[in-house]
Amino acid sequence: xxxxxxSLAFSGAGPIAAATRQRVLxxxxxxxxxxxxxxxxxxxxxxxxxxxxxxxxxxxxxxRDPVSIQVLDGLVSTLxxxxxxxxxxxxxxxxxxxxxxxxxxxxxxDVAVIMWGGTTDDPMLGALRRRGTPTVLVxxxxxxxxxxxxIDDRGGMREATEHxxxxxxxxxxxxxxxxxxxxxxxxxxxxxxxHLNWEITRRRLTGVTDAGVTPVAIWETPxxxxxxxxxxxIALLSMPERPTAIACQSDxxxxxxxxxxxxxxxxVPEDVSVSGFDGLDLPWLAPDVLTTVVQPLAEKGAAIGHAxxxxxxxxxxxxxxxxxxxxxxxxxxxxPTVS
Amino acid sequence: xxxxxxSLAFSGAGPIAAATRQRVLxxxxxxxxxxxxxxxxxxxxxxxxxxxxxxxxxxxxxxRDPVSIQVLDGLVSTLxxxxxxxxxxxxxxxxxxxxxxxxxxxxxxDVAVIMWGGTTDDPMLGALRRRGTPTVLVxxxxxxxxxxxxIDDRGGMREATEHxxxxxxxxxxxxxxxxxxxxxxxxxxxxxxxHLNWEITRRRLTGVTDAGVTPVAIWETPxxxxxxxxxxxIALLSMPERPTAIACQSDxxxxxxxxxxxxxxxxVPEDVSVSGFDGLDLPWLAPDVLTTVVQPLAEKGAAIGHAxxxxxxxxxxxxxxxxxxxxxxxxxxxxPTVS
DNA sequence: GCGCCTGGTCGAATCGATTCGATCGCCTCT
DNA sequence: AGAGGCGATCGAATCGATTCGACCAGGCGC
Numbered sequence: 001x002x003x004x005x006x007s008l009a010f011s012g013a014g015p016i017a018a019a020t021r022q023r024v025l026x027x028x029x030x031x032x033x034x035x036x037x038x039x040x041x042x043x044x045x046x047x048x049x050x051x052x053x054x055x056x057x058x059x060x061x062x063x064r065d066p067v068s069i070q071v072l073d074g075l076v077s078t079l080x081x082x083x084x085x086x087x088x089x090x091x092x093x094x095x096x097x098x099x100x101x102x103x104x105x106x107x108x109x110d111v112a113v114i115m116w117g118g119t120t121d122d123p124m125l126g127a128l129r130r131r132g133t134p135t136v137l138v139x140x141x142x143x144x145x146x147x148x149x150x151i152d153d154r155g156g157m158r159e160a161t162e163h164x165x166x167x168x169x170x171x172x173x174x175x176x177x178x179x180x181x182x183x184x185x186x187x188x189x190x191x192x193x194x195h196l197n198w199e200i201t202r203r204r205l206t207g208v209t210d211a212g213v214t215p216v217a218i219w220e221t222p223x224x225x226x227x228x229x230x231x232x233x234i235a236l237l238s239m240p241e242r243p244t245a246i247a248c249q250s251d252x253x254x255x256x257x258x259x260x261x262x263x264x265x266x267x268v269p270e271d272v273s274v275s276g277f278d279g280l281d282l283p284w285l286a287p288d289v290l291t292t293v294v295q296p297l298a299e300k301g302a303a304i305g306h307a308x309x310x311x312x313x314x315x316x317x318x319x320x321x322x323x324x325x326x327x328x329x330x331x332x333x334x335x336p337t338v339s
Numbered sequence: 340x341x342x343x344x345x346s347l348a349f350s351g352a353g354p355i356a357a358a359t360r361q362r363v364l365x366x367x368x369x370x371x372x373x374x375x376x377x378x379x380x381x382x383x384x385x386x387x388x389x390x391x392x393x394x395x396x397x398x399x400x401x402x403r404d405p406v407s408i409q410v411l412d413g414l415v416s417t418l419x420x421x422x423x424x425x426x427x428x429x430x431x432x433x434x435x436x437x438x439x440x441x442x443x444x445x446x447x448x449d450v451a452v453i454m455w456g457g458t459t460d461d462p463m464l465g466a467l468r469r470r471g472t473p474t475v476l477v478x479x480x481x482x483x484x485x486x487x488x489x490i491d492d493r494g495g496m497r498e499a500t501e502h503x504x505x506x507x508x509x510x511x512x513x514x515x516x517x518x519x520x521x522x523x524x525x526x527x528x529x530x531x532x533x534h535l536n537w538e539i540t541r542r543r544l545t546g547v548t549d550a551g552v553t554p555v556a557i558w559e560t561p562x563x564x565x566x567x568x569x570x571x572x573i574a575l576l577s578m579p580e581r582p583t584a585i586a587c588q589s590d591x592x593x594x595x596x597x598x599x600x601x602x603x604x605x606x607v608p609e610d611v612s613v614s615g616f617d618g619l620d621l622p623w624l625a626p627d628v629l630t631t632v633v634q635p636l637a638e639k640g641a642a643i644g645h646a647x648x649x650x651x652x653x654x655x656x657x658x659x660x661x662x663x664x665x666x667x668x669x670x671x672x673x674x675p676t677v678s
Numbered sequence: 679g680c681g682c683c684t685g686g687t688c689g690a691a692t693c694g695a696t697t698c699g700a701t702c703g704c705c706t707c708t
Numbered sequence: 709a710g711a712g713g714c715g716a717t718c719g720a721a722t723c724g725a726t727t728c729g730a731c732c733a734g735g736c737g738c
Contacts, residue, residue, distance in 0.1 A: 378694070379693075
């Protein structure tokens with residue numbers, strides 16, 4: 001019997017007599033042949049069925065961030081039914097090592113996803129463009145040949161800031177995500193604003209000024225982690241002219257600030273109001289509920305999946321923006337009348 | 340010029356004149372050929388360079404577990420230099436859906452890793468055996484044709500229990516990981532012990548009896564999460580004959596029990612001692628430090644990587660067991676003299 | 679009874695890179 | 709000057725599956 005008949009038997013498609021099919025399957029069992037080799041199929045199809053996902057700077061850090069996890073979960077759920085697998089690609093964490101992970105250069109993948117679209121001059125984008133791999137950029141600056149998925153960061157942060165304004169706050173500080181790959185930590189002077197290279201940080205900061213607020217202090221953190229939020233909170237709440245409200249660019253940072261306030265003996269929200277961004281469940285703040293800008297994380301993952309789908313259907317780069325909504329919790333309240 | 344020469348030019352190996360090489364590269368640039376197609380190379384080599392990793396039941400749940408994350412991080416760090424990529428494969432979470440993820444059946448991979456080696460009759464093991472894919476089982480029951488990586492669960496738990504005994508505790512309860520795929524929650528009667536199918540749970544429970552202790556109560560949790568630990572703690576600490584010590588099978592569970600104790604107004608360790616397993620940093624318990632059995636998580640990931648390496652070097656299935664050590668913190672103390 | 683149609687099977691080309699052996703100049707040694 | 713040797717290049721086979729067109733035999737209609 002011929003190889004083509006065998007192929008028909010395994011694929012199931014095409015005209016084949018049931019008897020022949022059974023004969024092929026029996027022979028395969030006798031020769032302990034375990035079905036078609038995926039590599040051959042992939043070469044023929046010209047498709048690997050693999051989506052490379054650059055998760056973040058280092059896996060450990062990314063995976064400690066519930067935001068990444070939930071988006072990734074949504075992405076995998078969308079990709080699964082399409083018979084697509086997710087290949088994990090570490091971002092460039094080691095400045096001494098290669099600028100991009102070798103996997104990004106050599107691994108077989110149909111589409112690449114960059115989960116934290118960094119700066120426009122990201123070497124990863126260059127590498128992917130060179131290879132001609134269609135790319136989905138999440139929370140990055142839109143580029144003509146790259147699909148993008150994002151949320152209304154700017155509008156969301158504007159809404160949160162306006163909420164603080166409506167409560168009478170005037171001394172508002174901001175705790176931000178990293179400004180660029182160097183991931184500094186501490187107060188940012190106004191003349192350092194030009195190296196604000198990370199798009200997501202820029203957009204959320206712009207949202208604050210959109211509301212007509214000039215922050216009394218801007219604190220940069222090296223990553224969205226509770227401990228960095230705590231450090232920021234201790235510092236900002238020890239300032240001589242203490243801010244009455246702190247708008248944070250992530251929920252983890254905000255929860256760190258709340259913990260810092262409690263440590264310093266300050267009441268939330270009576271002495272200081274705190275707002276976040278993301279809309280996570282933060283059980284360790286209980287009974288407090290964080291005031292925050294809720295973004296649809298699972299839907300964001302699904303949107304990335306659909307952007308991938310578009311590419312595989314032969315369409316050009318798509319562009320999606322998801323809405324956010326303000327959730328008012330118990331960590332924001334009227335500004336204290338006496339400072 | 341010929342394809343073989345072009346291949347030489349790109350691979351760099353083999354004898355080739357610098358001038359020819361440059362000519363090939365120029366021609367490639369002119370035709371915007373972006374380097375060798377990985378699929379062709381993989382087919383020829385007979386290797387995909389991909390390691391499939393089954394992370395756990397559902398991605399969301401697995402990724403909320405710092406233990407999985409840290410092991411995965413160690414694994415990726417080891418696999419990276421070997422030019423191997425990690426393909427994420429969701430475990431079977433939906434009982435209505437297929438028993439194993441289609442990726443496990445069809446994706447190209449050189450080796451598969453099952454991170455939470457479940458039961459011996461795991462359908463995933465069957466699928467992998469049918470395909471002839473070398474498999475590394477983590478924390479599972481050793482099988483002849485499968486490589487295994489594990490720690491001394493039993494000895495570690497025995498040591499922790501002996502520590503409690505030495506403090507004078509006699510009423511010791513146990514909070515366990517799931518017994519089987521059905522993931523029940525609640526007290527386990529003695530006659531239900533036979534459906535204890537999950538190897539890791541069994542081993543850690545055996546460690547307790549090894550120390551000569553019969554737990555006054557065994558509480559099964561559906562997953563290693565703080566909230567499940569809290570539920571367990573509330574229940575166990577409300578029992579009429581309250582246990583004076585609770586040995587938990589994970590740190591997340593233990594921290595939930597500590598939180599529950601605090602909620603109930605019990606002092607730790609004066610009123611109740613709590614021990615964990617894993618050796619995580621748990622900042623939200625501060626200033627308390629959990630007494631726990633420390634396992635080397637990053638090394639575990641590296642050990643999995645080496646097991647993979649062995650397979651690719653053509654060796655048979657290897658077997659590795661890593662040591663654990665007891666870390667005594669502030670959550671265990673002498674048994675209360677008056678109950 | 680003959681021709682046509684159709685369901686089933688087979689050959690061969692193709693996807694793209696690698697690699698072994700062969701060939702072809704050219705240089706050097708005698 | 710002729711022969712041997714070596715470095716560079718090329719042909720062709722191979723990895724394994726898919727798929728299009730060809731082919732063949734049996735059934736049905738006229």
